Every structure is written in structure tokens, then in C-alpha cells.
Amino acid sequence: MEIKSMHFKARAAAQLANAGLQANLKKVKGKFVDKRRDAIADFCAQGGDFEALREAGEDLRDRVLADLDLWLEKFEANATARGATVLWAKDGAEACRLIVDIAKQHDVKKATKSKSMLSEEAGLNQALEAAGIQPVETDLGEYILQINDNEAPSHIIAPVVHKSKEEIADLFARVHKKPRLTDIGEMTREAREVLRSHFLSADMGISGGNFLVAETGSVALVTNEGNGRMVTTVPKVHVVITGIEKVIPTLEDLSLMLRLLIRSATGQPISNYVSLLTGTKGEGDFDGPEHLYYVLVDNGRSNLLAGEFNAMLRCIRCGACMNHCPVYQAVGGHAYGWVYPGPMGSVLTPLFTGMKNALDLPHAATLCNQCGVVCPVKIPLPELLRKLREKQVEKNLRPLGERLALKAWAWVAARPALYHLGTRFAVRYLKWLAGGKQSIPVLGVAPEWTVGRDFPAPQGKTFRELYAQAKKS
Amino acid sequence: MRVALFVTCLVDLMRPRIGFAAIRLLEAAGCEVIVPESQTCCGQPAFNSGDRAAAAMLAKKVVAEFEAHEYVVAPSGSCADQIRNEYPGLLADDPDWHDRAVALASRVFELTDFLVNVARIDKLPSDFTGTLTYHDSCTGLRSLGIKSQPRQLLDRLPGVTVREMSGAEECCGFGGTFSVKFGEISAAIAERKCDNIRSVGADAVVGGDLGCLLNIEGKLRRMGDETPVLHIAEVLAGSR
Numbered sequence: 001m002e003i004k005s006m007h008f009k010a011r012a013a014a015q016l017a018n019a020g021l022q023a024n025l026k027k028v029k030g031k032f033v034d035k036r037r038d039a040i041a042d043f044c045a046q047g048g049d050f051e052a053l054r055e056a057g058e059d060l061r062d063r064v065l066a067d068l069d070l071w072l073e074k075f076e077a078n079a080t081a082r083g084a085t086v087l088w089a090k091d092g093a094e095a096c097r098l099i100v101d102i103a104k105q106h107d108v109k110k111a112t113k114s115k116s117m118l119s120e121e122a123g124l125n126q127a128l129e130a131a132g133i134q135p136v137e138t139d140l141g142e143y144i145l146q147i148n149d150n151e152a153p154s155h156i157i158a159p160v161v162h163k164s165k166e167e168i169a170d171l172f173a174r175v176h177k178k179p180r181l182t183d184i185g186e187m188t189r190e191a192r193e194v195l196r197s198h199f200l201s202a203d204m205g206i207s208g209g210n211f212l213v214a215e216t217g218s219v220a221l222v223t224n225e226g227n228g229r230m231v232t233t234v235p236k237v238h239v240v241i242t243g244i245e246k247v248i249p250t251l252e253d254l255s256l257m258l259r260l261l262i263r264s265a266t267g268q269p270i271s272n273y274v275s276l277l278t279g280t281k282g283e284g285d286f287d288g289p290e291h292l293y294y295v296l297v298d299n300g301r302s303n304l305l306a307g308e309f310n311a312m313l314r315c316i317r318c319g320a321c322m323n324h325c326p327v328y329q330a331v332g333g334h335a336y337g338w339v340y341p342g343p344m345g346s347v348l349t350p351l352f353t354g355m356k357n358a359l360d361l362p363h364a365a366t367l368c369n370q371c372g373v374v375c376p377v378k379i380p381l382p383e384l385l386r387k388l389r390e391k392q393v394e395k396n397l398r399p400l401g402e403r404l405a406l407k408a409w410a411w412v413a414a415r416p417a418l419y420h421l422g423t424r425f426a427v428r429y430l431k432w433l434a435g436g437k438q439s440i441p442v443l444g445v446a447p448e449w450t451v452g453r454d455f456p457a458p459q460g461k462t463f464r465e466l467y468a469q470a471k472k473s
Numbered sequence: 474m475r476v477a478l479f480v481t482c483l484v485d486l487m488r489p490r491i492g493f494a495a496i497r498l499l500e501a502a503g504c505e506v507i508v509p510e511s512q513t514c515c516g517q518p519a520f521n522s523g524d525r526a527a528a529a530m531l532a533k534k535v536v537a538e539f540e541a542h543e544y545v546v547a548p549s550g551s552c553a554d555q556i557r558n559e560y561p562g563l564l565a566d567d568p569d570w571h572d573r574a575v576a577l578a579s580r581v582f583e584l585t586d587f588l589v590n591v592a593r594i595d596k597l598p599s600d601f602t603g604t605l606t607y608h609d610s611c612t613g614l615r616s617l618g619i620k621s622q623p624r625q626l627l628d629r630l631p632g633v634t635v636r637e638m639s640g641a642e643e644c645c646g647f648g649g650t651f652s653v654k655f656g657e658i659s660a661a662i663a664e665r666k667c668d669n670i671r672s673v674g675a676d677a678v679v680g681g682d683l684g685c686l687l688n689i690e691g692k693l694r695r696m697g698d699e700t701p702v703l704h705i706a707e708v709l710a711g712s713r
Binding site for chain 1: 522528531611653654664691692694695
């Protein structure tokens with residue numbers, strides 16, 4: 001996907017000014033935050049310990065990542081033994097090449113797709129189209145985006161969360177050339193009718209993968225719409241595209257991860273569908289693909305394994321961090337400008353696409369840690385964002401003015417006499433600016449502050465001055 | 474108990490009365506209060522901006538100024554957390570300074586936490602009356618577990634009723650330097666916080682971190698709302 005994350009600030013401003021989007025974003029809280037809270041309360045009421053589960057999830061993911069190569073080899077051996085072909089892609093471009101080659105080899109004209117963020121990373125739809133293969137998104141949200149001129153998703157599990165029902169009703173009426181419907185059930189039925197013929201006529205299905213189970217060579221898919229099953233069982237060829245970090249050792253581990261993932265993502269105790277797909281169609285099987293391929297993509301992941309950002313590879317793509325993020329809630333996913341929004345996106349985008357492409361993202365966070373406390377695998381997101389800020393300073397990537405201001409401030413703060421003189425001057429200046437009022441409406445030294453709020457006037461003298469006076473008297 | 478007050482740079486600059494209120498409360502709890510004169514800032518703005526060298530320099534300064542004292546108390550969860558939980562890691566490369574930071578860390582407290590759990594304050598000097606709503610500041614809440622402490626203290630004031638707002642634990646949008654780097658986003662987040670505050674209809678909004686309070690006050694005033702915005706120390710210490 002084209003990288004636009006360098007324009008975060010301008011994109012965020014546009015999103016803040018978009019009244020329709022702002023109304024739509026308000027859904028996020030009720031839809032995800034409250035549902036997650038209730039699901040975890042239910043789990044705990046039944047004697048479960050969600051904190052212990054998070055710790056187990058963290059341990060499991062760390063254990064896998066410590067020996068990732070070995071677990072991947074085990075997965076490859078077991079998947080291959082069950083008739084699958086495992087292919088490795090160092091980046092998105094290679095993944096696209098491999099999948100286009102597979103399609104050509106099997107004479108594929110049309111490929112149905114279930115949701116995959118890696119497909120977005122790789123720009124797979126564009127690559128397929130360029131090769132004359134029609135990609136059809138079948139996740140309802142992704143379908144809506146595709147028929148809306150290939151719009152980008154704004155959330156990793158709810159790609160059209162930025163759209164209202166009315167916008168989608170208009171879009172369906174325009175694209176489906178049918179009377180405008182307003183009932184969600186009817187609209188869904190209309191989309192399903194369109195998709196049904198694609199499901200039956202596609203020569204290849206492309207899915208993502210929530211987890212790869214090493215001991216069985218299976219892929220686990222967590223979905224709510226059932227489209228994933230159509231994509232992975234009807235066509236003669238099934239291609240799984242996912243990241244190399246998604247492997248877990250056993251089915252027992254899968255049950256742990258499902259408990260964590262689904263509650264964290266949608267607040268359901270379990271999703272409508274959990275598919276565990278193993279191998280090609282066997283003798284006597286009614287369905288399943290004749291050919292099964294895994295395209296396991298690195299695209300920057302292995303670079304993180306040995307470094308200080310390795311905790312990010314624990315991520316299981318639940319979306320809880322963005323759902324709980326005050327910045328995401330304010331500006332929505334498109335502001336972030338690449339595949340992954342919110343706190344996890346602000347860490348991944350600079351690491352996957354290059355620091356310089358996303359200078360704002362690590363700073364576009366209040367470090368409130370609402371993300372960190374909900375992360376099902378306990379990724380210390382604020383700490384990682386702060387480390388990225390340190391990397392920017394180390395590499396001299398911050399604006400000169402900011403660097404100088406920080407250096408000057410720290411230099412003065414280390415010299416108490418000078419600092420006290422400076423603060424005495426500063427409070428008097430601010431007091432003068434307030435002109436007897438309690439608020440300063442425009443603050444020249446920090447103009448960003450007063451864009452949307454006043455700056456409260458200082459009391460008048462510094463604590464130090466008043467304390468010294470009080471001690472004397 | 475001998476307590477060194479870490480005033481915090483924002484209280485020093487913007488709201489000295491919070492510092493004096495903290496002193497009154499600590500004295501009411503039977504503490505002897507010392508205010509180390511050379512203190513400036515805990516260095517968090519540098520730390521969160523990625524300038525580790527500047528942050529480490531200021532951390533050493535704070536450690537040297539405060540390590541001789543039995544306890545260190547700050548009227549801010551954010552600054553207390555910086556000293557308590559971040560200094561040891563920040564000074565990890567220097568074994569001597571690291572040990573000194575670790576030795577100091579466990580003696581550093583946020584004000585209400587200290588009053589409830591260490592000094593076990595008995596009588597509060599407050600004469601405050603009215604309904605209040607309490608904003609939980611992120612760092613105090615999520616890094617130091619400051620949640621029940623301020624409420625326990627407010628509950629002891631006979632004339633005070635606490636009315637919880639919706640989303641009390643949600644960020645107000647301040648975020649330190651975030652507030653001046655992304656002013657529009659910061660103000661948009663503050664607006665949601667202020668909507669929640671206004672829906673409660675309390676006589677005042679109270680919190681434990683001046684950064685958040687300045688943000689909330691600035692947004693309320695811009696919205697034309699004159700609800701008083703107070704630090705918990707001001708409420709507990711009463712007017713004098």
C-alpha cells in the first residue's frame with residue numbers, strides 16, 4: 001500500500017474537520033470498548049482470570065519468537081506432509097509475485113479473498129489486477145471498500161468503521177444499480193447475492209491467517225461472516241498469505257490465543273466462525289482445495305526479532321489498542337496513512353516502512369497507556385513509541401527547532417539559579433499576556449495549545465518566590 | 474516523618490498554591506516538610522521526547538537533591554512515576570547512579586497515595602463543600618494505581634459529594650509535549666473529557682496532575698464553561 005504516513009498531521013486535521021466521520025467514530029467506543037469490558041467481566045464472573053491469560057499469552061508469544069525459525073520449519077514440515085506447499089516471501093513484492101505465479105499456473109481468472117492485512121501490506125489486489133486476475137473482496141467491510149474505488153481500510157478488524165450506514169446505502173444503490181435499501185439486514189443480503197456468484201465462479205481463494213499451528217501444519221481463521229469458509233473451501237486453489245510471526249506451537253496454544261484474541265477484538269466469547277484448515281482435499285472429503293499454498297511473508301519482521309522492538313512481534317492483530325486509543329478515537333484510522341493505524345500502527349509503520357516515512361506517528365500519542373493495559377499479549381506500546389522517539393533523536397531526525405529548544409530547556413533546568421530567573425520572567429510574561437483575565441486565548445510561544453483551547457493564566461509568582469517570602473516572614 | 478516535597482515544575486510556574494496546600498496536608502499528617510531549594514524539573518519532557526541524555530542529566534540532579542530524605546512526595550502521579558519507575562531504567566548504564574536511583578525509587582510517592590498509605594492522615598484541614606467529579610490522570614492511575622486514594626480522602630470531607638463522570642479513566646488529551654505538537658488532536662480529546670465533566674454537573678472538577686488540569690481548564694474556558702478546576706491538594710487542604 002502507498003505510504004502516506006508522513007502526512008499524518010494534515011490527514012488528522014482533515015479527519016477532525018469531517019463532521020460525518022466524527023459522528024461515525026463515536027461508534028468505536030460502544031462497539032468495541034464496552035463490549036470488550038463486558039466480555040472480560042463475564043469471563044471473570046465464570047471464574048476465569050483474564051490477567052493470567054494475558055500473561056500466558058505474552059509468555060507463549062515470546063517463547064515462539066525466541067525460536068521462530070524452528071517453529072516455522074516445524075510448521076513447514078507438517079503442512080507439507082499434509083499436501084500443502086509452503087513458500088517464503090522476503091517482502092510484499094515477492095509475495096505478490098509468488099501469488100500471481102500460482103494463479104497463472106492454475107489458470108486463475110478470478111480470486112475471492114477473505115480479510116488479510118498482509119494483502120494490504122503487499123498491495124496484492126493491485127498486483128493481481130495488473131496480471132489480469134480479478135480479486136473479489138468478500139469480507140463485507142472489505143467488499144464495501146473495494147467497490148468504493150478501492151478505498152483503504154481504517155481499522156484492522158472493522159475496515160469500514162469510518163462509514164455510516166447511510167453512506168453504504170448510497171454506495172450500494174449506485175454500484176449495485178438497485179433501489180436504495182436502509183435496513184442493514186437487507187443491505188447485507190444484497191451484498192451476499194452479489195458475492196454468491198463470485199464464490200461459485202472463483203478459481204482461487206486467498207485468505208489471511210490468524211494463527212499457524214506448527215504441530216499440525218494448520219491455519220486458524222477467526223471470522224464472523226462465513227465468507228472465510230467459502231473462500232477457503234470452494235475454489236480448487238487456496239492461498240494463505242500471512243506474516244511469519246503468526247506461528248504458534250500447538251492446538252492447546254491455539255485455544256489460549258483464541259480466548260484472548262476474540263474477547264479483545266470484538267468482545268465476543270467466541271467468534272461466529274473459527275476455522276481450522278489442514279492440508280488439501282483428501283480422499284472422500286466433500287470439500288476443500290485441491291491445491292493449498294502458504295505464502296509466509298517477512299516484510300521487515302525478522303529485522304525486529306533480535307532488537308529492542310521484538311515485543312511488537314507478539315501482536316495478534318486484535319485492534320484493542322486502537323479501539324481504546326484517544327488519538328485513534330479522535331482522528332480515525334485513515335489519518336495514520338498506511339496499513340496499520342492506532343498505537344500498534346504507530347510502532348509498526350516506522351519499523352516496516354522506514355523511520356523517515358512516519359516521523360509524526362511515534363509522537364502522535366499521549367502515552368496514556370490505555371493501549372498497553374488492554375493488549376492481550378502485553379505489548380508495552382507506550383514504551384515502544386518512546387523508544388522510537390529516542391531513535392529519531394539519535395538519528396537526528398527531529399526538527400532543528402525542537403532539538404534546540406529541548407537542549408536549551410534541559411541546560412537551563414540543570415542550572416537552578418538560571419532556571420529560577422527564567423521561570424520568574426516566564427510567569428510575569430504570561431501574567432501580562434493574560435491582562436488580568438484568568439485565561440490566555442492566544443499563546444505565541446506555544447501556538448498549538450491555543451488552537452482549540454485557552455491557556456490558563458499563571459497565579460502570578462513562582463512557588464519558589466512565594467515559599468522564600470513565606471519563610472522570611 | 475521527614476518528607477521532601479517535589480514541587481513539580483508546573484506547580485512552581487503555574488499554581489504555587491497547590492504546593493502550599495501539599496505542605497499543609499503533609500504537616501496535618503504529622504510530617505516535617507523540607508523543600509529542597511535547587512529542584513527544577515524531573516526531566517519527563519526530555520524523556521518523553523526521546524532525548525535520553527538530557528533526561529538522564531536531570532534525573533541525576535533529582536536523585537542527588539532528594540536521596541538524603543526519608544520520603545519524597547509530589548503532588549503529581551506523573552512526576553512521581555518518572556522518579557520512581559523510570560529513573561532506574563534511564564540510569565541503567567551507570568551502575569553507581571542506577572543503584573542510587575533504585576535506592577530512592579521506593580521512597581517516592583504521589584501525594585494522595587502517601588497521605589493514605591504511608592502517613593495515614595487522620596484529620597483533613599478542609600472546609601470545602603460541594604459536589605465534585607474526579608478525573609483520573611493516566612500515569613498515576615495506570616502506573617501507580619492511584620484510584621481509590623483520592624476518593625477515600627474526599628469521602629472523609631463531610632460537605633463533599635463525589636459524582637463520577639463517564640469515562641473518568643480516559644485520557645484528557647494533555648500528554649505533555651503532545652499538547653503543543655498536536656494541538657488540534659489534543660483539544661479534540663479534551664473536548665470529549667469536558668463533555669463528560671459537564672454532563673455530571675458538579676460544582677468543580679478535581680484531579681491530581683496539574684498538566685491535565687490546565688488542559689481541562691483551558692478547554693472548559695474555551696467552551697465558555699466556568700466550572701472551577703482544582704487540584705486534589707487544594708480541595709483537601711481547604712481555603713486558608
